[in-house]
Amino acid sequence: MAHYTQAEQGKRHASHVIFGFPRRYAADEVELALPDVAAARTLMGAALQPLDSALAERHAQLAPLLSTELDSDALLARCADVIRIGYARLARRHGSFSAEFHAYHNEEHILDIFSGRISRLIAANGVSALGLRDWCVLDMFAACHDLRQREEPMYEAGVGANERASIEETFRLLDACGFSRESDAELYLALDLTISGSTFDARPPPGGAAFNAAELVQSGGALAAKLAQKLDKHRPGWRDEERLVHAHKLALVAADLDTANVAEPFNRFAASAENLCLEREMLCHRNLDDGESAQPVLGFLTDGQDRFFFDLHRFSSELGRQAFGSAKEENAARLKSLSLGLRARIAMRGKPENGRQVLNAYGETVAGLVQA
Known part of the structure:
Protein backbone atom coordinates (compact mmCIF):
# COMPACT_ATOMS: atom_id res chain seq x y z
CA MET A 1 0.00 0.00 0.00
CA ALA A 2 1.36 3.41 -0.95
CA HIS A 3 2.03 5.92 1.84
CA TYR A 4 1.43 9.65 1.36
CA THR A 5 2.41 12.72 3.31
CA GLN A 6 -0.41 14.99 4.49
CA ALA A 7 0.36 17.44 1.67
CA GLU A 8 0.35 14.63 -0.91
CA GLN A 9 -2.97 13.34 0.44
CA GLY A 10 -4.43 16.83 0.05
CA LYS A 11 -3.36 17.01 -3.60
CA ARG A 12 -4.43 13.44 -4.24
CA HIS A 13 -7.95 14.12 -2.98
CA ALA A 14 -8.32 17.66 -4.33
CA SER A 15 -10.84 16.47 -6.90
CA HIS A 16 -13.27 15.79 -4.05
CA VAL A 17 -13.11 19.37 -2.78
CA ILE A 18 -15.76 21.34 -4.61
CA PHE A 19 -15.26 24.90 -3.43
CA GLY A 20 -11.54 24.79 -2.72
CA PHE A 21 -11.59 26.32 0.75
CA PRO A 22 -8.82 25.26 3.16
CA ARG A 23 -9.32 21.96 4.93
CA ARG A 24 -8.41 22.68 8.51
CA TYR A 25 -10.69 20.82 10.92
CA ALA A 26 -8.87 18.10 12.79
CA ALA A 27 -10.47 15.16 14.56
CA ASP A 28 -11.67 16.07 18.06
CA GLU A 29 -11.83 13.95 21.21
CA VAL A 30 -15.22 12.48 20.32
CA GLU A 31 -14.10 11.39 16.87
CA LEU A 32 -11.00 9.78 18.30
CA ALA A 33 -12.97 8.04 21.06
CA LEU A 34 -15.62 6.67 18.65
CA PRO A 35 -13.67 5.40 15.63
CA ASP A 36 -15.88 2.42 14.81
CA VAL A 37 -19.19 0.66 15.37
CA ALA A 38 -17.86 -1.35 18.31
CA ALA A 39 -17.05 1.86 20.17
CA ALA A 40 -20.45 3.30 19.24
CA ARG A 41 -22.22 0.23 20.66
CA THR A 42 -20.11 0.30 23.82
CA LEU A 43 -21.08 3.93 24.42
CA MET A 44 -24.78 3.72 23.62
CA GLY A 45 -25.81 0.17 24.42
CA ALA A 46 -29.58 -0.24 24.18
CA ALA A 47 -29.94 3.42 23.15
CA LEU A 48 -28.75 2.41 19.68
CA GLN A 49 -31.78 0.13 19.20
CA PRO A 50 -34.10 2.77 17.65
CA LEU A 51 -31.51 3.40 14.96
CA ASP A 52 -30.90 -0.31 14.40
CA SER A 53 -34.64 -0.77 13.88
CA ALA A 54 -34.74 2.14 11.45
CA LEU A 55 -31.79 0.71 9.52
CA ALA A 56 -33.56 -2.65 9.18
CA GLU A 57 -36.67 -0.87 7.93
CA ARG A 58 -34.63 1.07 5.39
CA HIS A 59 -32.99 -2.13 4.11
CA ALA A 60 -36.45 -3.54 3.49
CA GLN A 61 -37.55 -0.37 1.71
CA LEU A 62 -34.52 -0.51 -0.58
CA ALA A 63 -34.91 -4.22 -1.36
CA PRO A 64 -36.30 -3.60 -4.89
CA LEU A 65 -33.05 -1.83 -5.79
CA LEU A 66 -30.56 -4.34 -4.45
CA SER A 67 -30.18 -6.10 -7.79
CA THR A 68 -29.22 -2.82 -9.49
CA GLU A 69 -25.91 -2.42 -7.68
CA LEU A 70 -22.95 -4.80 -7.56
CA ASP A 71 -22.21 -5.90 -3.98
CA SER A 72 -25.28 -3.99 -2.77
CA ASP A 73 -25.38 -5.74 0.61
CA ALA A 74 -21.79 -4.69 1.28
CA LEU A 75 -22.64 -1.13 0.24
CA LEU A 76 -25.57 -0.99 2.64
CA ALA A 77 -23.48 -2.51 5.43
CA ARG A 78 -20.78 0.16 5.04
CA CYS A 79 -23.45 2.84 4.86
CA ALA A 80 -25.05 1.51 8.06
CA ASP A 81 -21.67 1.65 9.83
CA VAL A 82 -21.27 5.31 8.86
CA ILE A 83 -24.74 6.08 10.16
CA ARG A 84 -24.31 4.25 13.47
CA ILE A 85 -21.00 5.95 14.19
CA GLY A 86 -22.30 9.38 13.17
CA TYR A 87 -25.35 8.87 15.38
CA ALA A 88 -23.20 7.96 18.38
CA ARG A 89 -20.82 10.86 17.83
CA LEU A 90 -23.64 13.41 17.76
CA ALA A 91 -25.20 11.79 20.83
CA ARG A 92 -21.84 12.12 22.61
CA ARG A 93 -21.17 15.69 21.48
CA HIS A 94 -24.58 17.30 21.87
CA GLY A 95 -27.20 14.65 22.57
CA SER A 96 -28.30 12.29 25.31
CA PHE A 97 -24.71 11.25 26.14
CA SER A 98 -23.35 14.79 26.32
CA ALA A 99 -22.85 17.42 28.99
CA GLU A 100 -23.38 20.06 26.27
CA PHE A 101 -26.91 19.14 25.18
CA HIS A 102 -28.39 20.82 22.13
CA ALA A 103 -32.18 20.79 22.20
CA TYR A 104 -32.48 20.53 18.41
CA HIS A 105 -29.20 19.32 16.92
CA ASN A 106 -28.89 15.98 18.68
CA GLU A 107 -29.27 12.35 17.62
CA GLU A 108 -33.06 12.65 17.51
CA HIS A 109 -32.67 15.05 14.59
CA ILE A 110 -30.86 12.26 12.75
CA LEU A 111 -33.76 9.88 13.38
CA ASP A 112 -36.29 12.53 12.33
CA ILE A 113 -34.64 12.77 8.91
CA PHE A 114 -33.47 9.20 8.48
CA SER A 115 -36.51 7.33 9.72
CA GLY A 116 -39.32 9.80 9.29
CA ARG A 117 -38.64 12.11 6.38
CA ILE A 118 -36.67 9.85 4.05
CA SER A 119 -39.32 7.18 4.55
CA ARG A 120 -41.95 9.75 3.57
CA LEU A 121 -39.87 10.67 0.54
CA ILE A 122 -39.80 7.01 -0.53
CA ALA A 123 -43.53 6.55 0.12
CA ALA A 124 -44.46 9.67 -1.86
CA ASN A 125 -42.17 9.20 -4.85
CA GLY A 126 -41.42 5.48 -4.95
CA VAL A 127 -38.09 3.86 -4.19
CA SER A 128 -37.17 3.89 -7.89
CA ALA A 129 -37.19 7.70 -7.94
CA LEU A 130 -33.51 7.53 -7.02
CA GLY A 131 -30.76 4.93 -7.32
CA LEU A 132 -29.51 2.78 -4.47
CA ARG A 133 -26.36 4.84 -4.01
CA ASP A 134 -28.43 8.03 -4.03
CA TRP A 135 -30.52 6.76 -1.13
CA CYS A 136 -27.26 5.87 0.63
CA VAL A 137 -26.07 9.45 0.17
CA LEU A 138 -29.27 10.84 1.69
CA ASP A 139 -29.13 8.34 4.57
CA MET A 140 -25.52 9.26 5.36
CA PHE A 141 -26.34 12.94 4.97
CA ALA A 142 -28.98 12.51 7.69
CA ALA A 143 -26.36 11.10 10.06
CA CYS A 144 -23.43 13.36 9.20
CA HIS A 145 -24.54 16.84 8.14
CA ASP A 146 -24.65 18.19 11.72
CA LEU A 147 -21.71 16.28 13.20
CA ARG A 148 -19.92 19.48 14.21
CA GLN A 149 -21.86 22.32 15.83
CA ARG A 150 -19.41 24.46 17.77
CA GLU A 151 -16.95 25.77 15.17
CA GLU A 152 -16.02 29.43 15.08
CA PRO A 153 -18.18 31.10 12.39
CA MET A 154 -16.33 31.63 9.13
CA TYR A 155 -17.74 32.54 5.73
CA GLU A 156 -16.24 30.92 2.64
CA ALA A 157 -18.24 30.43 -0.56
CA GLY A 158 -21.39 30.59 1.52
CA VAL A 159 -20.54 27.36 3.36
CA GLY A 160 -20.55 27.52 7.14
CA ALA A 161 -17.70 26.41 9.36
CA ASN A 162 -19.84 23.74 11.05
CA GLU A 163 -20.67 22.29 7.65
CA ARG A 164 -17.07 22.37 6.46
CA ALA A 165 -15.92 20.61 9.63
CA SER A 166 -18.73 18.07 9.23
CA ILE A 167 -17.70 17.40 5.63
CA GLU A 168 -14.12 16.70 6.64
CA GLU A 169 -15.18 14.39 9.44
CA THR A 170 -17.63 12.63 7.12
CA PHE A 171 -14.86 11.99 4.60
CA ARG A 172 -12.68 10.46 7.32
CA LEU A 173 -15.64 8.40 8.51
CA LEU A 174 -16.29 7.04 5.02
CA ASP A 175 -12.60 6.15 4.73
CA ALA A 176 -12.74 4.28 8.03
CA CYS A 177 -15.85 2.33 7.00
CA GLY A 178 -14.33 0.94 3.84
CA PHE A 179 -15.36 3.45 1.19
CA SER A 180 -12.77 4.51 -1.37
CA ARG A 181 -12.16 8.07 -2.50
CA GLU A 182 -11.38 6.65 -5.93
CA SER A 183 -14.00 4.01 -6.65
CA ASP A 184 -16.69 5.77 -4.54
CA ALA A 185 -15.76 9.29 -5.61
CA GLU A 186 -19.34 10.21 -6.49
CA LEU A 187 -20.43 9.48 -2.90
CA TYR A 188 -17.82 11.81 -1.44
CA LEU A 189 -18.70 14.47 -3.99
CA ALA A 190 -22.42 14.19 -3.26
CA LEU A 191 -21.90 14.32 0.51
CA ASP A 192 -19.64 17.35 0.11
CA LEU A 193 -22.35 19.19 -1.81
CA THR A 194 -25.33 18.03 0.25
CA ILE A 195 -23.70 19.03 3.54
CA SER A 196 -22.48 22.33 2.07
CA GLY A 197 -26.00 23.06 0.87
CA SER A 198 -27.44 22.55 4.34
CA THR A 199 -25.73 25.75 5.54
CA PHE A 200 -28.11 28.37 6.86
CA ASP A 201 -26.90 31.86 5.95
CA ALA A 202 -23.32 31.83 7.22
CA ARG A 203 -22.67 35.48 6.39
CA PRO A 204 -21.16 37.68 9.10
CA PRO A 205 -23.06 40.88 9.93
CA PRO A 206 -22.18 44.18 8.18
CA GLY A 207 -19.01 45.82 9.42
CA GLY A 208 -17.44 42.56 10.55
CA ALA A 209 -18.88 42.74 14.05
CA ALA A 210 -18.61 39.70 16.25
CA PHE A 211 -21.68 37.50 16.16
CA ASN A 212 -23.05 34.21 17.31
CA ALA A 213 -24.11 31.78 14.59
CA ALA A 214 -27.20 30.96 16.65
CA GLU A 215 -28.54 34.44 15.91
CA LEU A 216 -28.63 33.58 12.19
CA VAL A 217 -30.97 30.60 12.41
CA GLN A 218 -33.78 32.52 10.77
CA SER A 219 -31.86 35.19 8.86
CA GLY A 220 -31.76 33.21 5.63
CA GLY A 221 -32.77 29.94 4.06
CA ALA A 222 -30.60 26.97 3.19
CA LEU A 223 -27.65 27.60 0.88
CA ALA A 224 -28.95 24.83 -1.40
CA ALA A 225 -31.22 27.32 -3.16
CA LYS A 226 -28.13 29.27 -4.24
CA LEU A 227 -25.81 26.34 -4.89
CA ALA A 228 -26.03 26.63 -8.67
CA GLN A 229 -24.83 30.24 -8.53
CA LYS A 230 -22.07 29.32 -6.07
CA LEU A 231 -20.92 26.54 -8.37
CA ASP A 232 -20.99 28.87 -11.38
CA LYS A 233 -18.60 31.15 -9.50
CA HIS A 234 -16.31 28.63 -7.84
CA ARG A 235 -16.47 25.66 -10.21
CA PRO A 236 -17.01 27.04 -13.75
CA GLY A 237 -18.09 24.34 -16.16
CA TRP A 238 -19.67 22.21 -13.46
CA ARG A 239 -22.78 21.76 -15.60
CA ASP A 240 -20.67 19.65 -17.95
CA GLU A 241 -19.63 17.31 -15.11
CA GLU A 242 -22.27 14.61 -14.83
CA ARG A 243 -21.35 13.67 -11.27
CA LEU A 244 -21.57 17.29 -10.10
CA VAL A 245 -24.90 17.83 -11.80
CA HIS A 246 -26.24 14.73 -10.07
CA ALA A 247 -24.73 15.77 -6.73
CA HIS A 248 -26.46 19.14 -7.08
CA LYS A 249 -29.79 17.36 -7.59
CA LEU A 250 -29.24 15.36 -4.40
CA ALA A 251 -28.23 18.50 -2.50
CA LEU A 252 -31.62 20.05 -3.30
CA VAL A 253 -33.39 16.93 -2.03
CA ALA A 254 -31.22 16.86 1.10
CA ALA A 255 -32.05 20.50 1.88
CA ASP A 256 -35.75 19.68 1.64
CA LEU A 257 -35.27 16.80 4.07
CA ASP A 258 -33.40 19.00 6.52
CA THR A 259 -36.08 21.72 6.54
CA ALA A 260 -39.15 19.46 6.34
CA ASN A 261 -39.99 20.11 9.99
CA VAL A 262 -42.41 22.61 8.41
CA ALA A 263 -44.37 19.59 7.18
Missing part, protein backbone atom coordinates in the same frame (compact mmCIF):
# COMPACT_ATOMS: atom_id res chain seq x y z
CA GLU A 264 -44.40 17.56 10.39
CA PRO A 265 -47.69 17.02 12.25
CA PHE A 266 -48.39 20.41 13.82
CA ASN A 267 -47.53 19.46 17.39
CA ARG A 268 -44.17 18.10 16.22
CA PHE A 269 -43.55 21.16 14.08
CA ALA A 270 -44.28 23.41 17.05
CA ALA A 271 -42.02 21.30 19.27
CA SER A 272 -39.18 21.60 16.77
CA ALA A 273 -39.54 25.39 16.84
CA GLU A 274 -39.40 25.34 20.62
CA ASN A 275 -36.28 23.15 20.57
CA LEU A 276 -34.59 25.46 18.08
CA CYS A 277 -35.45 28.36 20.35
CA LEU A 278 -34.02 26.61 23.41
CA GLU A 279 -30.82 25.78 21.53
CA ARG A 280 -30.49 29.32 20.24
CA GLU A 281 -30.86 30.84 23.71
CA MET A 282 -28.32 28.39 25.11
CA LEU A 283 -25.79 29.18 22.39
CA CYS A 284 -26.37 32.91 22.89
CA HIS A 285 -25.66 32.44 26.61
CA ARG A 286 -29.05 33.79 27.67
CA ASN A 287 -30.70 32.35 30.76
CA LEU A 288 -34.40 31.68 30.23
CA ASP A 289 -35.10 32.93 33.76
CA ASP A 290 -33.47 36.31 33.07
CA GLY A 291 -35.35 39.27 31.68
CA GLU A 292 -33.03 39.64 28.70
CA SER A 293 -34.38 36.42 27.21
CA ALA A 294 -38.03 37.52 27.03
CA GLN A 295 -37.98 39.49 23.78
CA PRO A 296 -35.60 37.17 21.85
CA VAL A 297 -37.77 34.16 22.70
CA LEU A 298 -41.00 35.95 21.80
CA GLY A 299 -39.49 37.25 18.57
CA PHE A 300 -38.20 33.83 17.59
CA LEU A 301 -41.50 32.07 18.21
CA THR A 302 -43.61 34.68 16.39
CA ASP A 303 -41.98 36.91 13.78
CA GLY A 304 -39.04 34.54 13.35
CA GLN A 305 -41.15 31.45 12.73
CA ASP A 306 -43.51 33.36 10.45
CA ARG A 307 -40.65 34.76 8.39
CA PHE A 308 -38.96 31.39 7.99
CA PHE A 309 -42.14 29.48 7.18
CA PHE A 310 -43.79 31.97 4.82
CA ASP A 311 -40.90 34.00 3.36
CA LEU A 312 -37.64 32.06 3.51
CA HIS A 313 -38.60 28.41 3.23
CA ARG A 314 -39.12 26.94 -0.21
CA PHE A 315 -38.89 23.32 -1.29
CA SER A 316 -35.97 23.08 -3.69
CA SER A 317 -36.72 19.73 -5.35
CA GLU A 318 -39.74 18.16 -6.96
CA LEU A 319 -39.25 15.06 -4.81
CA GLY A 320 -39.41 17.25 -1.72
CA ARG A 321 -42.50 19.07 -2.88
CA GLN A 322 -44.27 15.81 -3.63
CA ALA A 323 -43.46 14.41 -0.19
CA PHE A 324 -43.91 17.47 2.01
CA GLY A 325 -45.66 20.28 0.14
CA SER A 326 -49.26 19.50 1.04
CA ALA A 327 -48.42 18.90 4.71
CA LYS A 328 -46.70 22.27 4.90
CA GLU A 329 -49.80 23.92 3.45
CA GLU A 330 -51.91 22.25 6.12
CA ASN A 331 -49.67 23.75 8.81
CA ALA A 332 -49.81 27.30 7.40
CA ALA A 333 -53.16 28.35 8.85
CA ARG A 334 -52.35 26.84 12.23
CA LEU A 335 -49.01 28.63 12.37
CA LYS A 336 -50.75 31.96 11.75
CA SER A 337 -53.18 31.11 14.53
CA LEU A 338 -50.30 30.13 16.80
CA SER A 339 -48.46 33.42 16.29
CA LEU A 340 -51.62 35.49 16.75
CA GLY A 341 -52.70 33.42 19.74
CA LEU A 342 -49.33 33.70 21.46
CA ARG A 343 -49.22 37.46 20.98
CA ALA A 344 -52.77 37.77 22.30
CA ARG A 345 -51.97 35.61 25.33
CA ILE A 346 -48.88 37.69 26.09
CA ALA A 347 -50.79 40.96 25.64
CA MET A 348 -53.54 39.76 28.01
CA ARG A 349 -51.04 38.79 30.73
CA GLY A 350 -48.78 41.77 30.36
CA LYS A 351 -45.11 42.06 29.44
CA PRO A 352 -43.37 38.73 30.17
CA GLU A 353 -40.66 38.77 32.80
CA ASN A 354 -38.45 36.27 31.01
CA GLY A 355 -38.20 33.76 28.21
CA ARG A 356 -39.53 30.91 30.30
CA GLN A 357 -42.85 32.69 30.70
CA VAL A 358 -43.02 33.10 26.93
CA LEU A 359 -42.31 29.41 26.40
CA ASN A 360 -45.03 28.47 28.88
CA ALA A 361 -47.52 30.65 27.03
CA TYR A 362 -46.36 29.14 23.75
CA GLY A 363 -46.97 25.60 25.02
CA GLU A 364 -50.46 26.54 26.21
CA THR A 365 -51.28 28.09 22.83
CA VAL A 366 -50.03 25.04 20.95
CA ALA A 367 -52.07 22.71 23.17
CA GLY A 368 -55.21 24.70 22.50
CA LEU A 369 -54.70 24.53 18.73
CA VAL A 370 -53.92 20.80 18.72
CA GLN A 371 -57.02 20.01 20.77
CA ALA A 372 -59.29 22.23 18.64
